Every structure is written in C-alpha cells, then in structure tokens.
Amino acid sequence: MENSWWNRALKVLPGGVDSPVRAFGGVGGVPLFIQRAQGPYLYADDGKAYVDFIGSWGPMILGHNPKEVVEALKEQLSRGLSFGMCTDIEVELAECILSKIPGMEKIRLVNSGTEATMSAIRVARGATGRHKIIKFRGCYHGHGDSFLIQAGSGALTHGTPSSRGVTPGVAQDTLVADYNHLEDVSALFDANPNEIAAVIVEPVAGNMGCVPPRAGFLEGLRELCTKNGAVLIFDEVMTGFRVSDGGAAKRFGVLPDMITLGKIVGGGMPLAAYAGKESLMRNVSPLGKVYQAGTLSGNPMAVTAGLSQLRALFQLNPWESLEKKGAFLESALKAAAASAGCSVQINRVGAMFTVFFSSLPVVDTETAMSSDTKRFAAFFHAMLSQGILFPPSQFETTFFGTSHTEEIFERTISAARTAFEKAI
Ligand SMILES: Cc1ncc(COP(=O)(O)O)c(C=O)c1O
Numbered sequence: 383m384e385n386s387w388w389n390r391a392l393k394v395l396p397g398g399v400d401s402p403v404r405a406f407g408g409v410g411g412v413p414l415f416i417q418r419a420q421g422p423y424l425y426a427d428d429g430k431a432y433v434d435f436i437g438s439w440g441p442m443i444l445g446h447n448p449k450e451v452v453e454a455l456k457e458q459l460s461r462g463l464s465f466g467m468c469t470d471i472e473v474e475l476a477e478c479i480l481s482k483i484p485g486m487e488k489i490r491l492v493n494s495g496t497e498a499t500m501s502a503i504r505v506a507r508g509a510t511g512r513h514k515i516i517k518f519r520g521c522y523h524g525h526g527d528s529f530l531i532q533a534g535s536g537a538l539t540h541g542t543p544s545s546r547g548v549t550p551g552v553a554q555d556t557l558v559a560d561y562n563h564l565e566d567v568s569a570l571f572d573a574n575p576n577e578i579a580a581v582i583v584e585p586v587a588g589n590m591g592c593v594p595p596r597a598g599f600l601e602g603l604r605e606l607c608t609k610n611g612a613v614l615i616f617d618e619v620m621t622g623f624r625v626s627d628g629g630a631a632k633r634f635g636v637l638p639d640m641i642t643l644g645k646i647v648g649g650g651m652p653l654a655a656y657a658g659k660e661s662l663m664r665n666v667s668p669l670g671k672v673y674q675a676g677t678l679s680g681n682p683m684a685v686t687a688g689l690s691q692l693r694a695l696f697q698l699n700p701w702e703s704l705e706k707k708g709a710f711l712e713s714a715l716k717a718a719a720a721s722a723g724c725s726v727q728i729n730r731v732g733a734m735f736t737v738f739f740s741s742l743p744v745v746d747t748e749t750a751m752s753s754d755t756k757r758f759a760a761f762f763h764a765m766l767s768q769g770i771l772f773p774p775s776q777f778e779t780t781f782f783g784t785s786h787t788e789e790i791f792e793r794t795i796s797a798a799r800t801a802f803e804k805a806i
C-alpha cells in the first residue's frame with residue numbers, strides 16, 4: 383500500500399489529483415487509477431472493468447475510442463502535432479459548429495472551457511464598456527477568478543464555493559443570483575443600472591448536479607438582457623451537442639448572444655470554443671481591441687478529434703434515441719428506488735441526469751444542497767463495488783452515450799436495486 387499509486391500521487395500532486403472532483407472527496411475512499419478505456423468501459427489498475435457514467439465529465443458521447451476518432455488521429459499524428467499556424471481543419475471545425483448552433487456567426491477555438499468563458503466575458507465587457515456580470519449560485523464556468531464566487535462542481539463538493547486568492551476587486555464585479563429565480567436577476571439589473579455587461583448561465587445546470595431550467599427561465603433571461611443592453615451568454619460547455627444537435631439554445635428555442643463550448647467539441651482532447659454574433663465577435667483581436675490568444679489554440683490533434691467526433695455524431699444522429707434511453711433509465715431507477723423505500727429525486731435532460739438523495743424536488747442550489755450526501759456516498763460505493771462508476775459527488779452530473787447498450791442499462795438498474803437498499 384505504501385507505494386500504491388494513490389500514496390505516490392498524494393506526495394507529488396495537491397490532494398493527489400490534477401482536478402479536485404477526481405479525489406473522491408465527496409464520497410470517501412481511494413480514487414480509481416485508469417489504465418485504458420474502450421466503449422462504455424474504463425479499465426482500472428485493480429484489474430476490473432467499470433461501466434463509465436462519467437464519460438471524462440462529458441466529452442465521450444460516442445463512448446471511449448470511437449474508431450472514427452482513433453483513425454483520424456492516427457492520420458493526423460503522422461502529419462505533426464502542432465504547427466502554430468493556420469490549418470484547413472480548424473476552418474472546417476468552425477464551419478461545422480456554426481452550421482449547427484442557432485444564431486452564432488463567428489467562433490474562436492481555445493483549449494479549455496475555462497478559457498472559453500473567461501474570453502466570452504472579456505468580449506462582453508469590451509463590447510459594452512461595462513464591468514459587472516451576473517452568474518448563478520452553484521453554476522460552474524471553469525476556474526477563472528470572476529467565476530469562483532458561489533461556484534458549483536468541485537468547489538461545492540469540497541465546501542469552497544468562493545475561492546481564496548480571488549481579489550475583492552474582481553469579486554465585486556460578479557453579482558450572484560439564484561438559478562431558476564428570475565426575480566433575483568431582475569432585482570440585480572434594477573440595482574445596477576447600465577453596469578451589467580453580461581449574464582452567464584448554464585442553460586441546464588450540471589455543476590450542482592443536473593438541474594433543468596424552469597419553464598420561462600431562459601426566456602426571461604433573454605428578455606431582461608435585451609431590455610438592459612446586457613450580453614446573454616449560454617455556457618454550453620456541458621450541454622453543447624449533448625442535449626440536442628444544436629445544444630440547449632436549440633432544444634429550448636432561446637437565442638443567446640454568445641455561447642461557450644467544450645467537452646464534446648474536443649472529442650476527448652483539450653479543445654473548447656466561444657462563439658457569438660458578428661457584432662460582438664468583431665471585437666476580438668486581431669479585428670478588434672479585446673485581446674485573446676493561445677500557443678496551442680486550434681491544435682491540429684485536438685481539432686481532428688473534435689471534428690471527427692462531431693462528424694460521426696451528426697452521421698449517427700443519436701439525440702432522439704438518447705432521449706428514449708434516458709427516459710427508460712430514469713423511470714427504471716425511480717422504480718428501483720421506490721421498491722427499496724429509498725427517497726430520491728431524479729433530474730434528467732437527454733443524456734445527462736442526477737440522482738439526488740433528497741425528498742424535495744431539486745430546482746436550485748438550496749434544494750440541491752438539501753440532499754443527503756452520506757446516502758449518496760453509500761449509493762456510489764455500492765454501485766462501484768458492482769462495477770458501475772457514477773460521478774463521485776452528489777453535485778456532479780451523470781452522463782451516458784451511444785455505447786451504453788440496453789444490456790448495460792439492465793446491469794446498471796439491477797445494481798441500483800441493491801445500491802438503493804444500502805442508501806436508505
Ligand atoms: C458548464 C461548464 N463550463 C465551464 C467548464 C470549464 O471547462 P474546463 O474544465 O474545460 O476548463 C465546465 C467544466 O469543467 C463546465 O461544466
């Protein structure tokens with residue numbers, strides 16, 4: 383044990399990890415160390431195969447190592463890893479994404495969702511000449527300073543929703559509203575006339591667990607932003623190409639001014655993007671005065687992974703079938719919990735869902751936080767011991783994709799029957 387990978391990791395990486403949510407802090411125990419992955423399975427160094435309901439936190443909608451992506455990457459590998467110059471494939475990826483996301487006219491490729499959201503608010507600030515932004519409690523937009531105020535994801539799991547190291551000067555420009563509470567947003571606009579550059583929102587919240595927008599919430603944000611001259615940014619890093627072929631904007635029929643993308647658009651490689659209307663994106667350097675750059679931006683390997691995954695995805699057109707599979711899984715899990723006498727709420731939008739160990743409907747951060755994290759941990763470990771890996775925190779979203787077959791769902795449901803009994 384002394385020389386286990388986990389012990390070695392603890393000596394050299396803060397908390398043993400390179401991203402907090404991997405540390406199993408919300409559920410206890412030792413994290414898995416993964417050696418390889420294929421389709422819906424992760425193969426760990428304990429010699430076991432786990433059905434993966436994390437999917438690298440969202441990107442792996444076609445399962446691990448889809449042949450289209452692997453073949454394309456092999457081909458690109460033989461040509462070179464990074465050129466730091468323009469490529470035809472980055473143009474193809476930009477065209478491909480813009481043709482699918484309603485209302486977006488120009489796009490810039492970056493390396494992470496964090497970069498995408500930081501850049502999007504810089505553009506909004508540059509374009510409006512205003513400083514303040516509104517974000518929602520429990521939403522996560524990466525680890526840019528402006529967003530680590532009442533943030534979700536690992537920040538919520540590890541009890542540090544507002545990070546140390548963010549200066550009061552930065553923090554004062556981030557105003558916080560409750561998700562699904564339009565009246566909060568309206569009050570913030572009233573209290574800060576002509577000062578708010580942007581409202582940034584996860585159109586389906588996924589970083590306090592999965593919380594869908596209430597009917598009228600996104601529409602209301604659209605109206606308030608238009609009325610007050612603020613830029614509406616949908617952070618679709620999680621929802622982009624997951625909840626529909628045009629993301630949440632298309633699924634809910636509400637057009638933001640800008641969107642951010644990540645995860646699926648990178649096919650498992652570090653790639654993300656921000657996009658917007660021409661009138662906003664013309665502010666981005668070298669056209670305009672908002673500076674944003676990146677040594678590896680548009681990296682050919684990452685672009686190849688993203689483009690080949692997106693092309694395979696559009697060819698397959700799986701969204702209707704993912705919706706049906708999701709509805710089946712949701713109702714089977716609800717039935718399993720009920721027959722075990724285990725009180726849960728299951729929130730789901732398409733192929734993203736969360737089982738909340740709560741007796742109250744979960745509609746915002748307060749209700750998400752009312753979940754019993756001890757019961758969640760018992761459920762998580764009971765599933766893990768049966769070879770099923772759910773995200774190791776109550777406040778993360780569970781993902782599935784096209785490689786999760788009916789047989790895998792049956793196995794998952796049967797494991798959940800036992801797991802719910804251990805989580806009463
Ligand atoms: C909605 C959302 N926005 C932004 C991010 C940040 O992306 P990244 O982790 O690639 O920096 C994430 C996930 O981490 C996310 O879920």
Ligand SMILES: N[C@H](C=O)CCC(=O)O
Pocket residue numbers: 401402403404439522535536589620778
């Ligand atoms: N919830 C996060 C992003 O969606 C999980 C990924 C991470 O921060 O490691």
